[in-house]
Amino acid sequence: MDRTDATEDSGSDSPPAPPALGIGMIGYAFMGAAHSQGWRTVSRVFDLPLRPVLAAIAGRDPLAVRAAARRHGWAAAETDWRALIARDDVHLVDICAPGDLHAEIAVAALAAGKHVLCEKPLANTVAEAEAMCAAAARARREGRIAMVGFNYRRVPAVAHARRLIAEGRLGALRHLRFTYLQDWLVDPGAPLTWRLQREHAGSGALGDLGAHIVDLAQYLSGERLTGVSALAETFVTERPLLAAATGGGRGIPSGGLGPVTVDDAALFNGRLASGALASFEATRMASGRKNALRFEINGERGSLAFDLERLNELSFHDHTEPAASSGFRRILVTEADHPYLQAWWPPGHALGYEHTFTHQARDLIEAIARGTAPEPGFEDGLQVQRVLAAVEESARGNAVYIPVPQG
Amino acid sequence: MDRTDATEDSGSDSPPAPPALGIGMIGYAFMGAAHSQGWRTVSRVFDLPLRPVLAAIAGRDPLAVRAAARRHGWAAAETDWRALIARDDVHLVDICAPGDLHAEIAVAALAAGKHVLCEKPLANTVAEAEAMCAAAARARREGRIAMVGFNYRRVPAVAHARRLIAEGRLGALRHLRFTYLQDWLVDPGAPLTWRLQREHAGSGALGDLGAHIVDLAQYLSGERLTGVSALAETFVTERPLLAAATGGGRGIPSGGLGPVTVDDAALFNGRLASGALASFEATRMASGRKNALRFEINGERGSLAFDLERLNELSFHDHTEPAASSGFRRILVTEADHPYLQAWWPPGHALGYEHTFTHQARDLIEAIARGTAPEPGFEDGLQVQRVLAAVEESARGNAVYIPVPQG
Amino acid sequence: MDRTDATEDSGSDSPPAPPALGIGMIGYAFMGAAHSQGWRTVSRVFDLPLRPVLAAIAGRDPLAVRAAARRHGWAAAETDWRALIARDDVHLVDICAPGDLHAEIAVAALAAGKHVLCEKPLANTVAEAEAMCAAAARARREGRIAMVGFNYRRVPAVAHARRLIAEGRLGALRHLRFTYLQDWLVDPGAPLTWRLQREHAGSGALGDLGAHIVDLAQYLSGERLTGVSALAETFVTERPLLAAATGGGRGIPSGGLGPVTVDDAALFNGRLASGALASFEATRMASGRKNALRFEINGERGSLAFDLERLNELSFHDHTEPAASSGFRRILVTEADHPYLQAWWPPGHALGYEHTFTHQARDLIEAIARGTAPEPGFEDGLQVQRVLAAVEESARGNAVYIPVPQG
Amino acid sequence: MDRTDATEDSGSDSPPAPPALGIGMIGYAFMGAAHSQGWRTVSRVFDLPLRPVLAAIAGRDPLAVRAAARRHGWAAAETDWRALIARDDVHLVDICAPGDLHAEIAVAALAAGKHVLCEKPLANTVAEAEAMCAAAARARREGRIAMVGFNYRRVPAVAHARRLIAEGRLGALRHLRFTYLQDWLVDPGAPLTWRLQREHAGSGALGDLGAHIVDLAQYLSGERLTGVSALAETFVTERPLLAAATGGGRGIPSGGLGPVTVDDAALFNGRLASGALASFEATRMASGRKNALRFEINGERGSLAFDLERLNELSFHDHTEPAASSGFRRILVTEADHPYLQAWWPPGHALGYEHTFTHQARDLIEAIARGTAPEPGFEDGLQVQRVLAAVEESARGNAVYIPVPQG
Numbered sequence A, B, C, D: 001m002d003r004t005d006a007t008e009d010s011g012s013d014s015p016p017a018p019p020a021l022g023i024g025m026i027g028y029a030f031m032g033a034a035h036s037q038g039w040r041t042v043s044r045v046f047d048l049p050l051r052p053v054l055a056a057i058a059g060r061d062p063l064a065v066r067a068a069a070r071r072h073g074w075a076a077a078e079t080d081w082r083a084l085i086a087r088d089d090v091h092l093v094d095i096c097a098p099g100d101l102h103a104e105i106a107v108a109a110l111a112a113g114k115h116v117l118c119e120k121p122l123a124n125t126v127a128e129a130e131a132m133c134a135a136a137a138r139a140r141r142e143g144r145i146a147m148v149g150f151n152y153r154r155v156p157a158v159a160h161a162r163r164l165i166a167e168g169r170l171g172a173l174r175h176l177r178f179t180y181l182q183d184w185l186v187d188p189g190a191p192l193t194w195r196l197q198r199e200h201a202g203s204g205a206l207g208d209l210g211a212h213i214v215d216l217a218q219y220l221s222g223e224r225l226t227g228v229s230a231l232a233e234t235f236v237t238e239r240p241l242l243a244a245a246t247g248g249g250r251g252i253p254s255g256g257l258g259p260v261t262v263d264d265a266a267l268f269n270g271r272l273a274s275g276a277l278a279s280f281e282a283t284r285m286a287s288g289r290k291n292a293l294r295f296e297i298n299g300e301r302g303s304l305a306f307d308l309e310r311l312n313e314l315s316f317h318d319h320t321e322p323a324a325s326s327g328f329r330r331i332l333v334t335e336a337d338h339p340y341l342q343a344w345w346p347p348g349h350a351l352g353y354e355h356t357f358t359h360q361a362r363d364l365i366e367a368i369a370r371g372t373a374p375e376p377g378f379e380d381g382l383q384v385q386r387v388l389a390a391v392e393e394s395a396r397g398n399a400v401y402i403p404v405p406q407g
Helices: A030-045 A061-072 A083-086 A097-111 A126-141 A156-166 A205-221 A355-368 A376-396 B030-045 B061-070 B081-086 B097-110 B124-139 B156-166 B205-221 B353-370 B380-396 C032-043 C062-071 C083-087 C099-111 C126-141 C157-168 C205-223 C353-370 C379-395 D030-045 D063-074 D082-085 D099-112 D126-141 D155-168 D203-219 D356-370 D378-396
Strands: A004-005 A019-024 A052-059 A076-078 A092-095 A115-119 A145-151 A175-182 A223-231 A240-242 A253-259 A265-272 A279-282 A294-298 A302-307 A314-317 A329-332 B003-005 B020-026 B051-056 B074-076 B092-095 B115-119 B144-150 B171-179 B224-234 B236-242 B254-261 B263-272 B275-284 B292-299 B302-307 B313-318 B328-331 C003-005 C019-028 C051-058 C076-078 C090-097 C115-119 C145-151 C173-181 C225-233 C240-243 C253-259 C265-272 C277-283 C292-299 C302-307 C313-316 C329-334 D002-004 D020-026 D049-056 D076-080 D091-094 D115-119 D146-148 D173-181 D225-233 D239-241 D253-259 D265-274 D277-283 D292-299 D302-307 D313-318 D327-330
Touching: A004 B313, A019 A030, A030 A052, A030 A061, A030 A355, A030 C032, A052 A061, A052 A083, A052 B074, A052 D327, A061 A076, A076 A083, A076 B156, A083 A097, A092 A097, A097 A115, A097 A126, A115 A126, A115 A355, A126 A145, A126 A376, A145 A355, A145 A376, A156 A205, A156 A294, A156 A302, A156 B003, A175 A205, A175 B275, A205 A223, A205 A265, A205 A279, A205 A294, A205 A376, A223 A376, A223 B224, A223 B263, A223 B313, A223 D378, A265 A376, A265 B224, A265 B263, A265 B275, A279 B171, A279 B275, A329 D076, A355 B124, B020 B030, B020 B081, B030 B061, B030 B353, B051 B081, B051 B263, B074 B081, B081 B097, B081 C099, B081 D146, B092 B097, B092 B328, B097 B124, B115 B353, B124 B144, B124 B380, B124 D292, B144 B353, B144 B380, B156 B205, B156 B292, B156 B313, B156 C225, B171 B205, B205 B224, B205 B263, B205 B292, B205 B380, B224 B380, B236 B380, B263 B380, B275 C062, B275 C205, C003 D126, C019 C032, C019 C083, C032 C062, C032 C353, C051 C062, C062 C076, C076 C083, C083 C099, C090 C099, C090 C126, C090 D302, C099 C115, C099 C126, C115 C353, C115 D265, C126 C145, C126 C379, C145 C353, C157 C205, C157 C292, C157 C313, C173 C205, C173 D277, C205 C225, C205 C265, C205 C277, C205 C379, C225 D225, C225 D265, C265 C379, C265 D225, C265 D265, C265 D277, C277 D265, C277 D277, D020 D030, D020 D082, D030 D049, D030 D063, D030 D146, D030 D356, D049 D063, D049 D082, D063 D076, D076 D082, D076 D313, D082 D099, D091 D099, D099 D126, D115 D126, D115 D356, D126 D146, D146 D356, D146 D378, D155 D203, D155 D302, D173 D203, D203 D265, D203 D277, D203 D292, D203 D378, D225 D378, D265 D378
Parallel strands: A019 A052, A019 A092, A052 A076, A092 A115, A115 A145, A175 A279, B020 B051, B020 B092, B051 B074, B092 B115, B115 B144, B171 B275, C019 C051, C019 C090, C051 C076, C090 C115, C115 C145, C173 C277, D020 D049, D020 D091, D049 D076, D091 D115, D115 D146, D173 D277
Antiparallel strands: A004 C076, A076 C003, A175 A294, A223 A265, A240 A253, A265 A279, A294 A302, A302 A314, A314 A329, A329 D327, B003 D076, B074 D002, B171 B292, B224 B263, B236 B254, B263 B275, B292 B302, B302 B313, B313 B328, B328 C329, C173 C292, C225 C265, C240 C253, C265 C277, C292 C302, C302 C313, C313 C329, D173 D292, D225 D265, D239 D253, D265 D277, D292 D302, D302 D313, D313 D327
């Protein structure tokens, strides 16, 4: 044999190709690009029970959505998300639209019998999130899966941290310390995009960054936050208006100023169900910090530390070792028996940010094929939303302690 | 000339020796050893207007205090601190006794016309601290100096950080983030020493560790905290009793358990006068962290970060540089033009913990010789005490926001 | 408009799709997977003048090559590399086969009018490399491009380092210090794969790892090595034979032992044309180091440091700053104006190892479209080969200094 | 009892004071200050069998030596080192003079029945070092101790590293990698002090910095170097002359230039007796590196890494752990069961550079009291000297491999 068409699988020597899973994605800005990379790559790297097909992408601007489809490899483009949901070749709806659209789209997609992946935060309000959870529960009974996109759970070092905690390597937890620090709003001349407007974004650093660290705290500990006390601040209260706001924060300044209606920073402390103390800080005003999602967790038997700016590393201190030879060790989380790593490169060859979306796609496809509950499901997203709402209520009450409803 | 007595300064070629300043120290445990090292070393390294003489040390146990005097180089030993204060050869009283004795000793020493250096925290209560401040103000009018021993201001990297902030290199401050993490109480079998008893220690991690970071936040920012919201926790509520408590936490377990009456950890957020947000955590339960006094300060024009476990280093980010070449730089604070460094070793030759006491001694001697106000004075200690009291009140009220009285 | 086929570009509102560039790849082990990821991704991220099409892949084992084609997205599979070269839909031949095949394939591909990308090291001998260079020079006159795959030049931090040096930010260079440390041969039970056999691999750590750091030293400095002195060592001289050697080092032990005929480690010092001193270490026996390609370069005006295990970071010291505020700064090389980063994610969102192949694909496609000389061209690969040969000769002569022929 | 003279030990409750050991020190520049601090402090921190007394200091300039005596606490000053040796109250001669005086002073002091501590490098030539060893051997038979001052063996982290290697935690050693990088000669305007003149300093970076790392390599491995291959370079061949050279490199430029007759940098590779490979770099031209004595040692079972700029830390990788949880751990070498630490502060409280001299003083006093061989003895210093001589011979022969005589 000299030549063969590799896409033909008719030969008796080939395993049959797995069934297709048609993906329909709504939104094509930053998250759309990242999700596309995940969907395109996942079956090249992992052995999967279903084969994702990039069926269609939806966006309001016809030219832009077609350009995005070509760029990212989607077979078709839609300008109405309802049309995308209605397509027979779409089995899973991936929601990368702004937060104020999440609930409506997700409920409609689930009602139409689609699986759903929804970007975080799940919604802009607890009420919306509750409606989404109810829809997800109904759909679940018919075998549909609804996952929320807390992609940082899929950093191998974070997943490995969860594994170590679940194995009891930290013992009873005492302290959790989370920050998510960025600096793209330090400049008072940064424009007033939709992310700075409450009606579109719901909140500021809190929903954008704080949602991630609240989810990670609950995921890593295996516990829920029971109450919080918060301070929030908007340091720059007016910013340049854009003539026409565009998705990625780009646009032409109009010459005027408009009010910033979300928080620049939120600082909150809380308690986990076990009594452990947890602290959180989300800000876009920490000069020099670009993507510093950091945590440290201290338990009776050990500690863990992580920094997203060095995402291939996990620091682990084993408190059961003799003091003379103990210390925080830097685990390079690139070994074949680390989470997700079997499929990738040899030890020491780093992964990047976008791999989290590939891993998320894998986990979701596995859950769909097996019919198991996805992690994190919409109820996890709802619980995060309840924490964020409690944080906002506490901040309005100048740090008054607000219990988090336990659903 | 072949031989000369180096201690004779009668020759016309020698500058006259500076006048003596007799030091009397009360207490001889950990802090006593560290202060002794500072007093012994300071005139060997710095050119000083006064020559400190280790005149006398006081402690209750006659054998122990004499042994301490011999070990640390004190000329005499006293078993009654009042006798020490009464000595003519003592011009400065250095208080290293437990916190519940600070007020009585300091007020008596100042009344007796002595200068005073008092270990931190200034006192166990705001009322005590106010009485001490009043005494210090009276004594100040007669040329006596009263300083509180927040020695970490004297880490060269910390002093350099203050200099950079004072020069405006950070611009308007947005965030201050302080932790002081230790782990010597992680083991539930650690004994119930005086440091775990409210009547002696006043508070737990809060007064022991939190006092340092509250002082540093106010020192570095040049601002005061205006209010706080706090959570506190005692994770291990009973610990082994000692048959006879001894100074250093050593002793023989008695077989029984007694109640821990102070906090293991305190977590609090607050606001500075300028509106900057500040977070604080003090704990002795952070497994693997030995002496992790860490801070990061973010301003409009730059940021600083520090970790006491790497005390010769300061991280500085200059936000006014082009993004492509900016980043946190690790300044090795061992250059001749860094604070205190002119007197020490060549660049790159590290200093240690105890040097802070040598530097403190220098600054105090300079203040006495010049008659200038010491930094930090008792009023700074009082202001820290007010913050600690507000933290305790807030923690009792489950994080209710407590304004800090501004004195 | 509600629905559109995104792959149709006939509408008047769309720019025409760029012309196709058919890629044919030979080899499908580790490098094949990495290159495939690069070819698949490059046009999704960068705006390119040519559109790479994964036309065909070649490998000897029919089942394996077809599986690889399906896995990695190649349209066709060949079992004879000559057949791949002969295909009309292949315009560029990407050589990922073992080093002993490079010369024959590359010469044939260039003679057939194809562009060539050849994995490093260029060849197993200088003579082979010279023949390849001659073929590349002939092909160049007919507009064909030949590039050697030193992919680490395409780490953004490395490319940024080159930019800083080229701008003169380091001044005259004094020292270059390169190590490439791995540890997968520490275990004496690791099997005897083709990489440990001189007839296939040419050399051991020297060619595998040393080739990268020699290339980087010459690339970053913009200078050539003029001579070297080397020590080499094989610490484990016999290893378990495999019943049947397979590409990736996997296979079934046969029960016997066979001789290791390449170096485990090579250590060499040399001089650059300018007189700067350079040191190199390549080893696969450095326990705990997984992929530690590290360098530090010291010049009269500044220094740079890098570690491939933290590939998103570059350390830079500017010696022209005042000593009190200078230090190595950690530049997070994820800003839009860093090399290659305009196309990727927001600041602080890390890239990984495989991105180097995407960047390599971009640079090669740009060179083909523009008809410009590729960097690094085969002559760069030949010069590295000359250094490796001099290193081997020096090691055989127990560190005797060997001048490197300057081509 | 109210008052007691602490220096009186006549009471029946006090242990008798240990006998005095009179110290006489020659030289009072940088090393003199550091040694003085060690002698003054050692009995305040450690329980010692002999009590060091700072009896006399010698230097040529009468005014300067008397000032140094007063500053550093020496009871008497001498302007002739022979007079110092002749003093009855001097039992130990501490040689901090330049290297060209070491041999004459040490031989005379040993002949006069004194113990000797000699700063490194032991001498400027192998012949001098051999004479010193012979004198030390004779004196040893009469109970006199001769130690060479490789003070970095006394960094607790380094001593702990030696302990781990001696316990077999690294297994068979494969690689040793040592650098000692400083940058105080980067500026071509730095003056021509005695340290840059062969007749006084013997060599440049090689003897000053290289001697330390050669000693540490042999100390840590417990093996000797058997041969070396070296390159050396003087990048700046002429520097400003000083009108009158002074000890510390200070002085007034004369306006002229003079030749630098020592190396700026030396780069050498070698083999240990076991076959392990070792690399060394000593330079004073590494911009941004202030005191970067760094090593990494890789063995079959683990690795160690250290940086003198972070001298309280030791990195340790245990290769026998499961790959998924292994990594270099940062041991904070401040625990009570680390070398020398029992006597110092609580965990996490850093030591500094000067502590190495206090530890050296302790170890020497213990050796004298016990009559045991000191480590490192003069024979260790001689062996280092032989390596340095082989390095210089190799560098003159353009990297020709020179076996090191094994004494």
